[in-house]
Amino acid sequence: MNTSLLNKEKGEMKDGNKHGKGKMDFANGDKYTEDCVNGIRTGQDLYIFANGDRYEGQWKDDKKHGKGRMDFANGDKYTGDYVNGIRTGQGLYIYASGTRYEGQWKDDKIHGKGKMTYANGTIEDGMWSNSSFVG
Known part of the structure; x- marks a missing residue:
């Protein structure tokens, strides 16, 4: 600092x-x-x-x-695990749009098992790699 x-x-x-x-x-x-x-x-x-x-x-x-909670000025919110300053482990990210992701994170990216529920009701539940849904 x-x-x-x-x-x-x-x-x-x-x-x-x-x-x-x-x-x-x-x-x-x-x-x-x-x-x-x-x-x-x-x-x-x-x-x-x-x-x-x-x-x-x-x-x-x-x-x-x-454990920590980050409230962003744009209305997004993250509650979950941090390791050495980056999101890694389990977390819940709620976007200001109403979309939400709950699951695993690695190196500040959605990575591992998780569920994305979009504001329009569409759900992607399964494995994620570098913030992309892979099934």
Whole structure:
């Protein structure tokens, strides 16, 4: 995290590092409520992006890791697993259009067993590869 872009920071410190609960306001408008251990985001946190996106969930070693929810400014929503900052594992993605996908993710793509239910009622249930339905 580039702390030179901070407007305001407050929170607990230990041995010169952020440690415990804190808040950060960035020059670009991002806001972050954190739980840090020795200066590294770890735990349950909230990050609000200047563009209106919002992530609430688990962090490990400064990356989204574990269970989390991302609400996008365009109305899309993702709830599910993150590994080292990317969607990997089980997740539910609800598009603003009403289409929804529930199933497996890998490397930020729909990949594995899953079900896409389109807003018009069409369903694709089966295997996905790199965000494409394969049957």
